Amino acid sequence: xxxxxxxxxxxxxxxxxxxxxxxxxxxxxxxxxxxxxxxxxxxxxxxxxxxxxxxxxxxxxxxxxxxxxxxxxxxxxxxxxxxxxxxxxxxxxxxxxxxxxxxxxxxxxxxxxxxxxxxxxxxxxxxxxxxxxxxxxxxxxxxxxxxxxxxxxxxxxxxxxxxxxxxxxxxxxxxxxxxxxxxxxxxxxxxxxxxxxxxxxxxxxxxxxxxxxxxxxxxxxxxxxxxxxxxxxxxxxxxxxxxxxxxxxxxxxxxxxxxxxxxxxxxxxxxxxxxxxxxxx
Amino acid sequence: xxxxxxxxxxxxxxxxxxxxxxxxxxxxxxxxxxxxxxxxxxxxxxxxxxxxxxxxxxxxxxxxxxxxxxxxxxxxxxxxxxxxxxxxxxxxxxxxxxxxxxxxxxxxxxxxxxxxxxxxxxxxxxxxxxxxxxxxxxxxxxxxxxxxxxxxxxxxxxxxxxxxxxxxxxxxxxxxxxxxxxxxxxxxxxxxxxxxxxxxxxxxxxxxxxxxxxxxxxxxxxxxxxxxxxxxxxxxxxxxxxxxxxxxxxxxxxxxxxxxxxx
Amino acid sequence: xxxxxxxxxxxxxxxxxxxxxxxxxxxxxxxxxxxxxxxxxxxxxxxxxxxxxxxxxxxxxxxxxxxxxxxxxxxxxxxxxxxxxxxxxxxxxxxxxxxxxxxxxxxxxxxxxxxxxxxx
Numbered sequence: 001x002x003x004x005x006x007x008x009x010x011x012x013x014x015x016x017x018x019x020x021x022x023x024x025x026x027x028x029x030x031x032x033x034x035x036x037x038x039x040x041x042x043x044x045x046x047x048x049x050x051x052x053x054x055x056x057x058x059x060x061x062x063x064x065x066x067x068x069x070x071x072x073x074x075x076x077x078x079x080x081x082x083x084x085x086x087x088x089x090x091x092x093x094x095x096x097x098x099x100x101x102x103x104x105x106x107x108x109x110x111x112x113x114x115x116x117x118x119x120x121x122x123x124x125x126x127x128x129x130x131x132x133x134x135x136x137x138x139x140x141x142x143x144x145x146x147x148x149x150x151x152x153x154x155x156x157x158x159x160x161x162x163x164x165x166x167x168x169x170x171x172x173x174x175x176x177x178x179x180x181x182x183x184x185x186x187x188x189x190x191x192x193x194x195x196x197x198x199x200x201x202x203x204x205x206x207x208x209x210x211x212x213x214x215x216x217x218x219x220x221x222x223x224x225x226x227x228x229x230x231x232x233x234x235x236x237x238x239x240x241x242x243x244x245x246x247x248x249x250x251x252x253x254x255x256x257x258x259x260x261x262x263x264x265x266x267x268x269x270x271x272x273x274x275x276x277x278x279x280x281x
Numbered sequence: 282x283x284x285x286x287x288x289x290x291x292x293x294x295x296x297x298x299x300x301x302x303x304x305x306x307x308x309x310x311x312x313x314x315x316x317x318x319x320x321x322x323x324x325x326x327x328x329x330x331x332x333x334x335x336x337x338x339x340x341x342x343x344x345x346x347x348x349x350x351x352x353x354x355x356x357x358x359x360x361x362x363x364x365x366x367x368x369x370x371x372x373x374x375x376x377x378x379x380x381x382x383x384x385x386x387x388x389x390x391x392x393x394x395x396x397x398x399x400x401x402x403x404x405x406x407x408x409x410x411x412x413x414x415x416x417x418x419x420x421x422x423x424x425x426x427x428x429x430x431x432x433x434x435x436x437x438x439x440x441x442x443x444x445x446x447x448x449x450x451x452x453x454x455x456x457x458x459x460x461x462x463x464x465x466x467x468x469x470x471x472x473x474x475x476x477x478x479x480x481x482x483x484x485x486x487x488x489x490x491x492x493x494x495x496x497x498x499x500x501x502x503x504x505x506x507x508x509x510x511x512x513x514x515x516x517x518x519x520x521x522x523x524x525x526x527x528x529x530x531x532x533x534x535x536x537x538x539x540x541x542x543x544x
Numbered sequence: 545x546x547x548x549x550x551x552x553x554x555x556x557x558x559x560x561x562x563x564x565x566x567x568x569x570x571x572x573x574x575x576x577x578x579x580x581x582x583x584x585x586x587x588x589x590x591x592x593x594x595x596x597x598x599x600x601x602x603x604x605x606x607x608x609x610x611x612x613x614x615x616x617x618x619x620x621x622x623x624x625x626x627x628x629x630x631x632x633x634x635x636x637x638x639x640x641x642x643x644x645x646x647x648x649x650x651x652x653x654x655x656x657x658x659x660x661x662x663x664x
Binding site: 027029059107143163199221 | 292293294295296299324325327330331372375376403404405406407408409427428429430432433436456459464465466487488490491493494
C-alpha cells in the first residue's frame with residue numbers, strides 16, 4: 001500500500017495503488033475453490049499483504065466456516081450492498097492472520113438478490129483498501145458466478161485431475177471471456193494414481209486446458225482435518241500442501257518461484273500413497 | 282403405473298451426485314428396472330461423460346423442451362444395460378433455457394415408460410436446482426462427512442422440506458480410517474446433524490476416478506466393492522431392508538485394533 | 545505418537561470439534577432462515593413476562609449472540625411498573641384438639657395414635 005507522503009508533498013502524492021481483485025472459480029463444485037481462497041488468502045496475509053476475502057456464495061456460505069470465523073460473522077455482503085451496515089462493520093478480522101479480513105455471504109438470502117452493479121462497486125471499494133481481494137466464486141455458471149466475476153480483474157481457475165472438472169473449467173474459461181487471462185491451479189492430485197495411469201497427470205490436464213499453471217496441490221487428508229478445526233493449512237509450514245499454497249502466493253506476488261509442475265518429490269509420492277483410502281498399492 | 286421420479290441433490294458441488302445418479306441408475310437397471318437418467322445441469326453437463334456416452338449425443342434436454350425433437354429421439358440407450366437410457370443436458374445453453382414447468386413435463390413423460398427417473402441436479406440452490414426439483418416427487422440428498430458439505434446439505438434439506446418432498450440421505454466418500462482416528466465425522470454424526478433417513482453409505486474409493494475417466498460405471502465390475510454397495514442402495518430404494526455395511530469400528534478396542542470390515 | 549494417544553484417551557478430536565461447530569452454525573443458519581419464528585418467540589416471551597410485570601412492548605429487543613462455543617438469546621425487556629405484591633394470606637387456623645399436648649415420640653415404641661376421646 002502507498003505510504004503517506006509528508007504534508008508538503010501531498011498535492012503531488014500519487015493515488016494509492018488499487019489492490020488486485022482475483023476471482024477463484026472452477027465451474028465444477030467441490031474442487032477446492034473455498035479451500036484455495038482461504039489458504040491463499042492466509043498465505044498472502046502471512047507475507048504481510050492486506051487481504052480481503054469475499055464469499056460470493058449467497059445462500060451456501062462456507063468461507064466463514066473454513067476460516068473458523070463462523071461464530072464471528074454478524075453482517076454479510078447483502079447488508080452492505082443494501083446499506084444496512086457499513087463495510088467496516090461487516091468485515092470480520094481473521095482469527096489467525098492479522099492482515100486478513102472476511103466479508104461473509106448471506107445465508108438466508110438468494111443469489112438473485114445481489115445487485116450486479118453494486119457488487120462491482122463494492123469490490124472496487126475493497127480494492128482501494130486492500131492489496132488483494134480474493135473472491136470465492138460459487139459452483140456453476142449461473143447468476144452467482146456472474147456476480148462473483150463482475151468485480152474482479154484477474155481469475156484463478158481451480159481444477160482437479162478428473163474429466164468432469166476439466167470439462168467444466170474449459171466451459172468456464174470460455175465464459176470468462178477476453179477480460180481475464182485465467183491461471184490454473186490443479187488441486188487434489190494423487191501422484192500414486194497418476195503413476196498407475198488411473199488419474200490424469202498434470203501434463204494431461206495442461207495439454208487440454210493450455211492455461212498458465214500457477215500451482216499443483218496434492219490431495220492431503222490434512223485439509224479435511226484443518227477444515228474440521230477451522231484453521232487453514234497455510235498457517236503451517238510443515239506440510240507439502242501448505243508449502244504449495246505459499247509457493248502460489250509467492251508467484252501471485254510476482255516472485256520467480258521454481259516451476260510448479262509437479263511440486264512433488266518422489267518421496268512424497270510414496271508417503272502420500274499410504275494415506276489414500278480404498279484399494280492400496 | 283408411472284415410474285418414481287427422484288432428484289439426486291446436495292447443495293455442495295463435487296460430493297458425488299453425478300456418480301451416484303449414474304451408478305444407482307445402472308444398479309437399478311441391472312436388477313431389471315427400466316431407468317431413465319436426466320441430466321439437469323444445463324451448461325455443465327457431465328452425466329454423459331461419466332457414463333461414457335458423450336459421443337452419442339444427438340439431441341438434448343433443451344431441444345426437447347423447445348419441441349425441436351421428441352423425447353424418445355433424445356434418449357440415449359446405454360447398450361451395456363437392458364433398460365437404461367439417459368437424457369443429456371445442453372452444454373452451450375444457460376439454465377434459464379428451460380422453465381420448471383417444461384422440465385416437469387419432460388420428466389413426467391419419461392416416467393410414463395420407466396420404473397425410475399433419476400434427475401442429476403446441478404450444484405447450488407439457484408435456478409438449475411429449482412428446475413431439477415420441480416420434476417421430482419422424492420429426493421436423495423448426497424453429502425460427504427465434511428463440514429461445508431453437511432452445512433449445504435442442511436440448507437437443501439430445508440428447501441426440500443418447504444416443498445414437502447420425502448428425502449433420504451447418502452453419505453459418500455467416507456474414510457473409515459479417518460473416522461477411527463477422529464479426523465472425520467462418522468456416519469452417525471452426519472445422520473444426527475441432518476436428521477433424515479439414511480439410504481446408503483459409500484466409502485471413498487480411488488477406483489471411482491478411474492471408472493469415470495473411462496466412462497464405465499463401477500457397477501459394471503462384478504468384483505468392485507462399490508458395485509455391491511450401489512446394488513444394496515438400489516435394493517433399499519425398492520423397499521428391501523438391507524443392513525448397512527459396518528465401516529465404523531466401535532469401542533476402545535475398535536479404536537486400537539479395528540480392522541476394516543469387508544464391504 | 546502423542547496425538548494418537550491423546551485421541552484414544554479423549555482429547556478433542558478434529559471431528560468432535562467439527563461436530564460442535566456444525567451444531568452451532570446450523571442453529572444460527574436456521575434462525576436466520578426463520579424470522580417469523582423469532583417474531584413469535586418475542587411475542588410469546590412478552591406475553592409471559594407481562595403476567596408478572598408490566599413491560600414496554602414496543603421497546604423489547606431480542607438478539608442472538610454467538611460466541612465460540614455457545615449460542616444465546618439475549619432479550620432486553622424494559623419494565624414499566626411492578627405491582628405491589630399482594631398481602632400474604634392469613635395463616636390457617638388450627639382447631640384445638642382434646643387430647644392435650646401431642647404424644648411424645650419414643651424411639652422404640654410406636655407413638656400414641658389413639659385419641660382417648662374418640663377411641664372406640
